[in-house]
Amino acid sequence: MSILEVSHISKSFGSKHVLSDINLTFEENKIYGLLGRNGAGKSTLLSVITDRNFANNGEVKIDSEDVRDNDSKLGMMYLMSEVNLYSNGSKLTQIIKDSESLYGGFNHELADRLIKEFGLDINQKFGKLSTGYNSIFKLILALCLPVQFVLLDEPVLGLDANHRELFYSELIQSYSDNPRTFIISTHLIEEVANIISDVIVLDQGRVILNQPVEDVLAKNHSVVGPEKDVKQYTKGLNVIGHDMIGNIRANYVYGDLDDRVLPDTVQLSNFDLQKLFIFLTNQYEGGTDNEDK
Amino acid sequence: MSILEVSHISKSFGSKHVLSDINLTFEENKIYGLLGRNGAGKSTLLSVITDRNFANNGEVKIDSEDVRDNDSKLGMMYLMSEVNLYSNGSKLTQIIKDSESLYGGFNHELADRLIKEFGLDINQKFGKLSTGYNSIFKLILALCLPVQFVLLDEPVLGLDANHRELFYSELIQSYSDNPRTFIISTHLIEEVANIISDVIVLDQGRVILNQPVEDVLAKNHSVVGPEKDVKQYTKGLNVIGHDMIGNIRANYVYGDLDDRVLPDTVQLSNFDLQKLFIFLTNQYEGGTDNEDK
Numbered sequence: 001m002s003i004l005e006v007s008h009i010s011k012s013f014g015s016k017h018v019l020s021d022i023n024l025t026f027e028e029n030k031i032y033g034l035l036g037r038n039g040a041g042k043s044t045l046l047s048v049i050t051d052r053n054f055a056n057n058g059e060v061k062i063d064s065e066d067v068r069d070n071d072s073k074l075g076m077m078y079l080m081s082e083v084n085l086y087s088n089g090s091k092l093t094q095i096i097k098d099s100e101s102l103y104g105g106f107n108h109e110l111a112d113r114l115i116k117e118f119g120l121d122i123n124q125k126f127g128k129l130s131t132g133y134n135s136i137f138k139l140i141l142a143l144c145l146p147v148q149f150v151l152l153d154e155p156v157l158g159l160d161a162n163h164r165e166l167f168y169s170e171l172i173q174s175y176s177d178n179p180r181t182f183i184i185s186t187h188l189i190e191e192v193a194n195i196i197s198d199v200i201v202l203d204q205g206r207v208i209l210n211q212p213v214e215d216v217l218a219k220n221h222s223v224v225g226p227e228k229d230v231k232q233y234t235k236g237l238n239v240i241g242h243d244m245i246g247n248i249r250a251n252y253v254y255g256d257l258d259d260r261v262l263p264d265t266v267q268l269s270n271f272d273l274q275k276l277f278i279f280l281t282n283q284y285e286g287g288t289d290n291e292d293k
Numbered sequence: 294m295s296i297l298e299v300s301h302i303s304k305s306f307g308s309k310h311v312l313s314d315i316n317l318t319f320e321e322n323k324i325y326g327l328l329g330r331n332g333a334g335k336s337t338l339l340s341v342i343t344d345r346n347f348a349n350n351g352e353v354k355i356d357s358e359d360v361r362d363n364d365s366k367l368g369m370m371y372l373m374s375e376v377n378l379y380s381n382g383s384k385l386t387q388i389i390k391d392s393e394s395l396y397g398g399f400n401h402e403l404a405d406r407l408i409k410e411f412g413l414d415i416n417q418k419f420g421k422l423s424t425g426y427n428s429i430f431k432l433i434l435a436l437c438l439p440v441q442f443v444l445l446d447e448p449v450l451g452l453d454a455n456h457r458e459l460f461y462s463e464l465i466q467s468y469s470d471n472p473r474t475f476i477i478s479t480h481l482i483e484e485v486a487n488i489i490s491d492v493i494v495l496d497q498g499r500v501i502l503n504q505p506v507e508d509v510l511a512k513n514h515s516v517v518g519p520e521k522d523v524k525q526y527t528k529g530l531n532v533i534g535h536d537m538i539g540n541i542r543a544n545y546v547y548g549d550l551d552d553r554v555l556p557d558t559v560q561l562s563n564f565d566l567q568k569l570f571i572f573l574t575n576q577y578e579g580g581t582d583n584e585d586k
Contacts, residue, residue, distance in 0.1 A: 037453045038425045132331045160330045160480050162571045187453050188481070278455045 002028055002063050002076065002148045004049070004181065009058035011044055011205075018044045019055070020205045026149065029179040033192050033213070036202035037281050042185045043081065045202065046151050050079040062149075075103060080142040081153035084134070088127025092137055095126060105146035110174065114140045117166060131158030139167060143174050151183045156191075164188075168195060189274040199273065203281050213273070220276055221253040225266035233266050241279035252279060295321055295356050295369065295441045297342070297474065302351035304337055304498075311337045312348070313498045319442065322472040326485050326506070329495035330574050335478045336374065338495065339444050343372040355442075368396055373435040374446035377427070381420025385430055388419060398439035403467065407433045410459060424451030432460060436467050444476045449484070457481075461488060482567040492566065496574050506566070513569050514546040518559035526559050534572035545572060 004026040011019040019041045026032060036042045047053035049060050051068055060067045067073040086095050100106035115122050118136045129137060135157050142150050156164045172195060175182065186192055199216055201209035209216070223230050227249040238255040252271055262268060297319040304312040312334045319325060329335045340346035342353050344361055353360045360366040379388050393399035408415050411429045422430060428450050435443050449457045465488060468475065479485055492509055494502035502509070516523050520542040531548040545564055555561060 037455060038423065038451070130331065158331070161482055161567050162330060162575055164480075165571060187457075189454055274454050278458060282455055 002181075004077075004149055005061045005064075006045075006049060007059050007061070009045070009048055009055045009060065011041075011048060011053075011055045018205050019048070022058070022202075022205075022207060024200065024207065024210065026181055026183060028148070028181055030197045031175065031182040031195060032184065033189070033196035033199045034183055034185040034202065035189060035199060035277055036185075038187075040202040040281075041205040042202055043153055046079055046081065046153050046183070046185060047083075050074065050077050050151060052079065052083075076147055077149040077151060078103070078142050078145050078147045079151040079153065080138040080155060081151075082157065084126070086126045088125065090126050092120075092122050092124055092126060095137075096141070099141055099145060103145045103147065107144040107146070111140055111144045114143065114170060117170070118163060132160065132163065135159055136163065136167075143170065147180070149181045149183070151185075153185045155184060155186065156188060164191065168192070171195065189277055190272060193273040201277060201280060208280060216276065217270065217273065219254050219256065220271050220273075221257060222250050222269050222271045223253060223266060224248065224250045224269070225263070229263050229265045233260065233263060240276075241282075252276075254279070295474075297370075297442055298354045298357075299338075299342060300352050300354070302338070302341055302348045302353065304334075304341060304346075304348045311498050312341070315351070315495075315498075315500060317493065317500065317503065319474055319476060321441070321474055323490045324468065324475040324488060325477065326482070326489035326492045327476055327478040327495065328482060328492060328570055329478075331480075333495040333574075334498040335495055336446055339372055339374065339446050339476070339478060340376075343367065343370050343444060345372065345376075369440055370442040370444060371396070371435050371438050371440045372444040372446065373431040373448060374444075375450065377419070379419045381418065383419050385413075385415050385417055385419060388430075389434070392434055392438060396438045396440065400437040400439070404433055404437045407436065407463060410463070411456060425453065425456065428452055429456065429460075436463065440473070442474045442476070444478075446478045448477060448479065449481060457484065461485070464488065482570055483565060486566040494570060494573060501573060509569065510563065510566065512547050512549065513564050513566075514550060515543050515562050515564045516546060516559060517541065517543045517562070518556070522556050522558045526553065526556060533569075534575075545569075547572070 006022055006024040009019055009022040010017070022045060034042055034045070044053060048055045051060075051074055062073045062076055065073055096106060096111070120133060120136055120140070126137070135155065136159065139152070139155055142152060156167060159167065168191065171182070184192055184196065193213065196213055199209060199211060199213050200207060223234050225248065227244070227247060230249045230251050234251045234253055237253045237257065239251045240254045241252040243250040252275070254276065299315055299317040302312055302315040303310070315338060327335055327338070337346060341348045344353075344367055355366045355369055358366055389399060389404070411433075413426060413429055413433070419430070428448065429452070432445070432448055435445060449460060452460065461484065464475070477485055477489065486506065489506055492502060492504060492506050493500060516527050518541065520537070520540060523542045523544050527544045527546055530546045530550065532544045533547045534545040536543040545568070547569060
């Protein structure tokens, strides 16, 4: 029912352009992965969207209404981030009560289950939580508040493997019970690759990829074989990276292969989202068909 | 040439037993993965080994000599951890100089390359570094100081996927150029699974696994098929976890399968180190052959 639109958002800190003309549409009931290197602008974008930070240009709208200073629209979003909004002396139970009255609701049944599963001491004070439990507490808030847009910035920071797996499975369960829109920013790309429906890649403050995950993965091809044959086969294709092991070369192609004939010596397979991300956000200069190396 | 031995180490904070009778031997030129859930005692163990923290019982020896207050033995180890040893106002170049004179050497050639590859601003002050670059700077120290034992506690905290991949490849290169002993504590288990030679799992302050990785992986079996057949086949085996999808059951076995006959309906394969870790450190109660669920 609700759509979140980001139009022409730009943001500078001093002379540094952190976000440059960002245009994005977040549709209802999708799970977006927002990927980018450290410093790419992800956290800034999420804080601009939720009006914690202001942009120099552009606007953020929910259902065509600007969210800036707009309590009813801002109340449709929750941003879980590394920045702590709560005072260290507050008890977790009190933060839940305050958030419930601010957002007009709270799923206590789900929260009770999550608190038990994660082993969170709910009588603790916020400032006493470890990095991992700080994340866990804010994740519980994010999943239990009645918002249409859940924005998660590095949600699993400090979580061990068991708690990460538990979180991913609870996220899917919560989404399935109550479909809404998630925007997840994370460095652990392979762990969310099966969860997200769409992938957005920010690089140096610009959107360089914005597509459904399955479309992206369908364009990932690894071409492996003798160096000469691989180079010949991938001539003119969009080679974004390569590996060499002895005389065997792997060229990584992002895009369509057209109908060229595959030599018997060369094997095609796919590669994963994290590898694609690394190639797209590294400067790659060895992939042109003119190279001599 | 050098062996690090941990004997009967116990440590309590108040009434809480953080480490209980830990016995470990770290041999030369191996790469150990030290795994454990949040709170399992990993960081405490590493700080006890390096004499930053004292144990209530037990001792740590290098080549049969107690390391406690023993500068020549302590100088053989470097612990890179979340705890910052350096003052925020110090320039990175000064910290390198001080560390070089403390440890009696520094691989400037390698450091220069790493600084360039990671894009670290070496003229920065320590306190101005982001979480990611704080880790990166300490990793460069760890790889370039002339120590026999390199202890890394959550080395990739805050690093993006590109920098993590770069670090793993530089670690392998550095190890290959100059073999020494590494102890790596991390929550990103699958990312180090191909790097480590031995795996140690701590759980609630005790060592519950200590083996070469290849031996561990050879004992990981997933048994998949119709529920009845799978339960029948795995009867009496060490089932440490299971999944159900519709009528299909996967039982996860850790240990030998003996020479029992595999039914045609059941498929055997392997599962990965992270999954094993999760099973071993979760309380699992659904795996006995007596279960009714």
